Amino acid sequence: xxxxxxxxxxxxITDAVRRVAASEGRDPGELSRSVAEGRVVIMKRGDVSLGIxxxxxxxxxxxxxxxxxxxxxxxxxxxxxxxxxxGAHTISDLSMGGDITLMRSRxxxxxxxPLTTVPTYQAVAETGLEHLSDEDLFGNxxxxxxxxxxxxxxxxxxxxxxxxxxxxxxxMGVVSKGGSMMAAHMVLRGCENPYLARFxxxxxxxxxxxxxxSLGNTMRSGCIxxxxxxxxxxxxxxxVALARRAHEAGVQVILEGVGGHVHPRRxxxxxxxxxxxSGFPLFVAGPLPTDIAMGNxxxxxxxxxxxxxxxxxxxxxxxxxxxxxGLPTPAQVREGLAAFLIAAHIxxxxxxxxxxxxxxxxxxxxxxxxKGQAALALDHExxxxxxxxxxxxxMCGSFCALRIMQEFCxxxxxxxxxxxxx
Amino acid sequence: xxxxxxxxxxxxITDAVRRVAASEGRDPGELSRSVAEGRVVIMKRGDVSLGIxxxxxxxxxxxxxxxxxxxxxxxxxxxxxxxxxxGAHTISDLSMGGDITLMRSRxxxxxxxPLTTVPTYQAVAETGLEHLSDEDLFGNxxxxxxxxxxxxxxxxxxxxxxxxxxxxxxxMGVVSKGGSMMAAHMVLRGCENPYLARFxxxxxxxxxxxxxxSLGNTMRSGCIxxxxxxxxxxxxxxxVALARRAHEAGVQVILEGVGGHVHPRRxxxxxxxxxxxSGFPLFVAGPLPTDIAMGNxxxxxxxxxxxxxxxxxxxxxxxxxxxxxGLPTPAQVREGLAAFLIAAHIxxxxxxxxxxxxxxxxxxxxxxxxKGQAALALDHExxxxxxxxxxxxxMCGSFCALRIMQEFCxxxxxxxxxxxxx
Numbered sequence: 001x002x003x004x005x006x007x008x009x010x011x012x013i014t015d016a017v018r019r020v021a022a023s024e025g026r027d028p029g030e031l032s033r034s035v036a037e038g039r040v041v042i043m044k045r046g047d048v049s050l051g052i053x054x055x056x057x058x059x060x061x062x063x064x065x066x067x068x069x070x071x072x073x074x075x076x077x078x079x080x081x082x083x084x085x086x087g088a089h090t091i092s093d094l095s096m097g098g099d100i101t102l103m104r105s106r107x108x109x110x111x112x113x114p115l116t117t118v119p120t121y122q123a124v125a126e127t128g129l130e131h132l133s134d135e136d137l138f139g140n141x142x143x144x145x146x147x148x149x150x151x152x153x154x155x156x157x158x159x160x161x162x163x164x165x166x167x168x169x170x171x172m173g174v175v176s177k178g179g180s181m182m183a184a185h186m187v188l189r190g191c192e193n194p195y196l197a198r199f200x201x202x203x204x205x206x207x208x209x210x211x212x213x214s215l216g217n218t219m220r221s222g223c224i225x226x227x228x229x230x231x232x233x234x235x236x237x238x239x240v241a242l243a244r245r246a247h248e249a250g251v252q253v254i255l256e257g258v259g260g261h262v263h264p265r266r267x268x269x270x271x272x273x274x275x276x277x278s279g280f281p282l283f284v285a286g287p288l289p290t291d292i293a294m295g296n297x298x299x300x301x302x303x304x305x306x307x308x309x310x311x312x313x314x315x316x317x318x319x320x321x322x323x324x325x326g327l328p329t330p331a332q333v334r335e336g337l338a339a340f341l342i343a344a345h346i347x348x349x350x351x352x353x354x355x356x357x358x359x360x361x362x363x364x365x366x367x368x369x370x371k372g373q374a375a376l377a378l379d380h381e382x383x384x385x386x387x388x389x390x391x392x393x394x395m396c397g398s399f400c401a402l403r404i405m406q407e408f409c410x411x412x413x414x415x416x417x418x419x420x421x422x
Numbered sequence: 423x424x425x426x427x428x429x430x431x432x433x434x435i436t437d438a439v440r441r442v443a444a445s446e447g448r449d450p451g452e453l454s455r456s457v458a459e460g461r462v463v464i465m466k467r468g469d470v471s472l473g474i475x476x477x478x479x480x481x482x483x484x485x486x487x488x489x490x491x492x493x494x495x496x497x498x499x500x501x502x503x504x505x506x507x508x509g510a511h512t513i514s515d516l517s518m519g520g521d522i523t524l525m526r527s528r529x530x531x532x533x534x535x536p537l538t539t540v541p542t543y544q545a546v547a548e549t550g551l552e553h554l555s556d557e558d559l560f561g562n563x564x565x566x567x568x569x570x571x572x573x574x575x576x577x578x579x580x581x582x583x584x585x586x587x588x589x590x591x592x593x594m595g596v597v598s599k600g601g602s603m604m605a606a607h608m609v610l611r612g613c614e615n616p617y618l619a620r621f622x623x624x625x626x627x628x629x630x631x632x633x634x635x636s637l638g639n640t641m642r643s644g645c646i647x648x649x650x651x652x653x654x655x656x657x658x659x660x661x662v663a664l665a666r667r668a669h670e671a672g673v674q675v676i677l678e679g680v681g682g683h684v685h686p687r688r689x690x691x692x693x694x695x696x697x698x699x700s701g702f703p704l705f706v707a708g709p710l711p712t713d714i715a716m717g718n719x720x721x722x723x724x725x726x727x728x729x730x731x732x733x734x735x736x737x738x739x740x741x742x743x744x745x746x747x748g749l750p751t752p753a754q755v756r757e758g759l760a761a762f763l764i765a766a767h768i769x770x771x772x773x774x775x776x777x778x779x780x781x782x783x784x785x786x787x788x789x790x791x792x793k794g795q796a797a798l799a800l801d802h803e804x805x806x807x808x809x810x811x812x813x814x815x816x817m818c819g820s821f822c823a824l825r826i827m828q829e830f831c832x833x834x835x836x837x838x839x840x841x842x843x844x
Contacts, residue, residue, distance in 0.1 A: 171788050183830070224784075
């Protein structure tokens with residue numbers, strides 16, 4: 001198979017690139033050059049093509065999936081549907097409970113969005129950490145690759161890096177589930193990370209299906225105290241080197257970084273440093289700018305993610321109100337995603353300055369056009385609840401400032417403020 | 423009466439200053455100098471003293487109150503109680519429906535927090551815009567001043583400023599309710615703003631009770647397109663001049679500014695400019711960094727408010743999910759306030775760097791101590807829902823990264839990651 005990178009490097013503008021260029025309002029030739037250089041990846045599934053990276057709008061991923069402690073497949077299908085209908089760009093199925101292969105096929109059947117998995121999870125869930133062999137990991141990887149998954153998150157944490165984090169004065173240690181599994185496997189077997197040891201074989205599997213490699217952020221910080229310490233800096237360096245190898249092999253690649261908890265002062269600089277040092281699309285989980293927003297982490301995460309995308313992050317992994325507390329309900333998936341779609345939009349306002357949709361909604365708002373406003377709102381469904389009959393809203397009733405200004409302050413002395421504006 | 427400013431200027435450290443200094447961990451003498459210079463105000467009610475301004479933690483105000491279109495006094499009392507118990511620093515009663523004086527007395531009876539009002543609202547609600555006289559405005563002002571209100575928001579928009587906004591290419595015009603009422607009054611009577619024309623008399627009323635004057639932000643922008651235009655710049659200049667006159671008269675004063683909707687790129691610079699030009703405490707409504715988050719404006723507002731307080735705003739007025747749609751329910755008051763308490767904390771992390779409470783919670787989190795985490799969370803009630811029995815959370819169940827690292831990656835090769843950290 002010729003991958004998107006290889007096609008772009010050969011000067012071919014693929015259908016996928018054309019579709020992304022059209023939806024983002026970009027020149028296909030320029031976009032193709034970005035793909036060739038690895039600054040943009042194209043995630044594909046069937047007819048759906050999604051561009052992530054430099055110059056494109058910020059994308060949002062919604063994590064769903066069963067856990068050993070909470071396994072309701074119907075709920076996960078509902079979460080997938082909610083995520084797609086509210087506007088998620090990708091879904092990650094992180095299932096570790098029940099029939100994992102079946103769960104994945106049901107999610108694939110329920111939505112058209114590109115799907116990401118962390119293949120390690122299934123291997124560990126089905127085999128157990130103690131009995132896991134390298135072949136279990138690779139066998140599972142090969143099987144999932146046949147299913148039409150768009151992207152794999154893999155934790156390529158090295159033994160050297162694990163030594164580093166053990167010696168660091170972290171409060172939270174390693175909070176990445178996939179990373180901790182690889183660490184346990186390496187300790188139990190006394191071996192190097194098999195994904196690293198057999199990296200070329202790994203790339204070969206990804207290349208065969210043009211699956212995007214997302215380099216997991218094992219060293220992400222579990223609290224703001226731990227952010228940007230030596231292990232994180234080391235991981236960034238190692239992952240950038242791995243990303244270059246993947247790119248040279250024609251495999252599309254995304255870096256995960258700056259995820260978890262990061263002091264708000266540090267987020268913009270940390271992100272721009274990452275982008276400067278790599279150029280590959282940057283996928284960020286959160287980040288949470290505070291540790292004390294438990295129960296409302298989607299809101300704190302929205303602040304961190306807006307800062308991150310404003311500084312150059314290309315792709316955000318949402319956080320739900322259930323973060324640090326449990327598996328989210330379908331309603332919590334909706335809440336978390338709504339918050340992160342706002343973050344992505346604010347990030348784009350910072351990155352690109354554009355505010356066409358904001359201005360269009362404001363014009364409808366000035367005209368007290370409730371339906372027009374709702375149609376342009378990010379969360380159309382919630383916005384629709386307001387005033388379906390076009391009455392003044394109950395906040396001010398007859399003392400609506402817009403109406404007072406129209407009634408008393410237009411006319412001979414000055415034309416109607418609202419009408420005049422457009 | 424000797425006001426806080428006058429006492430401070432005379433070198434007296436008042437009980438109120440001592441209380442604020444103790445709760446904020448500040449030196450009373452230094453704090454008193456800030457009060458003398460107008461950089462900090464002390465809002466008082468009974469034994470409660472609240473400091474707002476330079477070097478103090480960011481404060482959050484919750485707006486409640488009936489409207490002509492939605493008047494359920496029981497709900498408003500409930501909102502006041504919710505706001506106080508969740509951690510609001512002040513409440514503003516913006517009632518315009520039903521028995522407004524009775525509503526205010528019930529709110530005063532239900533909570534101990536400093537209460538703010540916009541006296542114009544009651545005068546207009548009881549007299550009607552068409553029949554309103556200057557004496558109605560001042561009579562109402564004098565009556566409210568006797569009731570133990572801590573702060574008045576007054577819109578001192580000048581005729582010149584109104585001419586300016588009429589000529590500006592705004593989409594939304596004037597969206598401040600209090601400001602639009604003064605505008606209508608001025609147009610109907612063909613007069614200057616009576617609060618301006620009789621400013622010394624106004625200051626005299628405030629001085630008599632040491633009520634904090636909050637200079638309303640009539641020109642706040644109703645959409646990001648309108649932000650920081652000529653009318654806003656003019657209003658800032660006029661309000662800073664009025665604040666200086668108030669301060670010279672011994673009246674404590676707060677500026678409202680940068681409120682409404684502001685493009686996220688502009689928020690930090692706009693705030694620091696305001697602070698540089700005035701030095702008085704800055705009260706910001708929102709700001710919303712986007713117009714399209716209708717239904718989730720508390721979340722978008724949290725991003726704007728975190729940026730604003732991080733850049734120097736001292737006092738935030740919350741936004742609820744009902745913003746642009748109607749009067750909030752008690753549950754929506756809770757949601758809005760929770761979001762803005764997060765914003766204030768993130769703002770303080772940016773302003774001051776401090777993260778003691780974050781670190782304390784992280785240490786409890788690393789120890790999988792659910793109760794300890796919940797006790798330190800901003801929204802204690804929501805955080806308490808998680809895992810009361812101390813089981814691993816349902817997100818990962820038995821595959822909790824913290825547990826995997828403890829079980830497999832501690833021991834001879836490296837001591838327990840969590841234990842070792844403290």
